[in-house]
Amino acid sequence: MDKVQIKDKSFRKHIFCDAIHEKVLKVADRINEDYKKKNPVFVVVLNGAFMFASDLLKKVNVACEIAFVKVASYEGTKSTGSVKSLIGLNHNINNREVVIIEDIVDTGETIVALLDQLSRQSPSQIKIATLLFKPKAYTKDAPIDYVAMEVGNEFLVGYGLDYDGFGRNLEDIYIVD
Numbered sequence: 001m002d003k004v005q006i007k008d009k010s011f012r013k014h015i016f017c018d019a020i021h022e023k024v025l026k027v028a029d030r031i032n033e034d035y036k037k038k039n040p041v042f043v044v045v046l047n048g049a050f051m052f053a054s055d056l057l058k059k060v061n062v063a064c065e066i067a068f069v070k071v072a073s074y075e076g077t078k079s080t081g082s083v084k085s086l087i088g089l090n091h092n093i094n095n096r097e098v099v100i101i102e103d104i105v106d107t108g109e110t111i112v113a114l115l116d117q118l119s120r121q122s123p124s125q126i127k128i129a130t131l132l133f134k135p136k137a138y139t140k141d142a143p144i145d146y147v148a149m150e151v152g153n154e155f156l157v158g159y160g161l162d163y164d165g166f167g168r169n170l171e172d173i174y175i176v177d
């Protein structure tokens, strides 16, 4: 499937699943090195990060816990600039080393809102792991610690990323045509 149609938009295959898996493995290797003998809590940001988190965490071999939060900031293909918390964190992260797992960091609004929210529970450290990073769209200063792949500003779907709720199940990443 080199092209997919989702609602009014056509997308073409852009990053193949084999390439994605290779990059995800590299992030897992770095995390395994950095968290050796530590017990991090991974906080997975739903919905978009579910597929990345699943592939990544299967390759993480440190003793860890996994928790979930759900936020929404996008409508269609545009960031709304306000971040809604749909499901909060139901896990004690006080004094813990936290790694947020995101699908994509675009303007950075979501990740900064999450950092604010999680910091209030006084974790000892928070790092960020993202599948995709749009450096040209990023407007914040928070360092993005683990980036599987940098991409341009074009809208992408697949491997967890959606267009209006659709396309998350695609195993490759597609770019708007």
Ligand code: IMP
Pocket (backbone or CB within 6 Å): 048, 073, 074, 079, 102, 103, 104, 105, 106, 107, 108, 109, 110, 111, 154, 155, 156, 157, 161, 162, 163
């Ligand atoms: P930010 O708050 O602008 O950094 O946007 C982050 C969120 O917007 C991500 O967690 C995604 O859910 C969504 N998003 C940003 N860019 C894309 C894209 O190209 N495709 C699908 N979703 C995106």
Ligand code: MG
Pocket (backbone or CB within 6 Å): 045, 046, 047, 048, 049, 103, 104
């Ligand atoms: Mg997301």
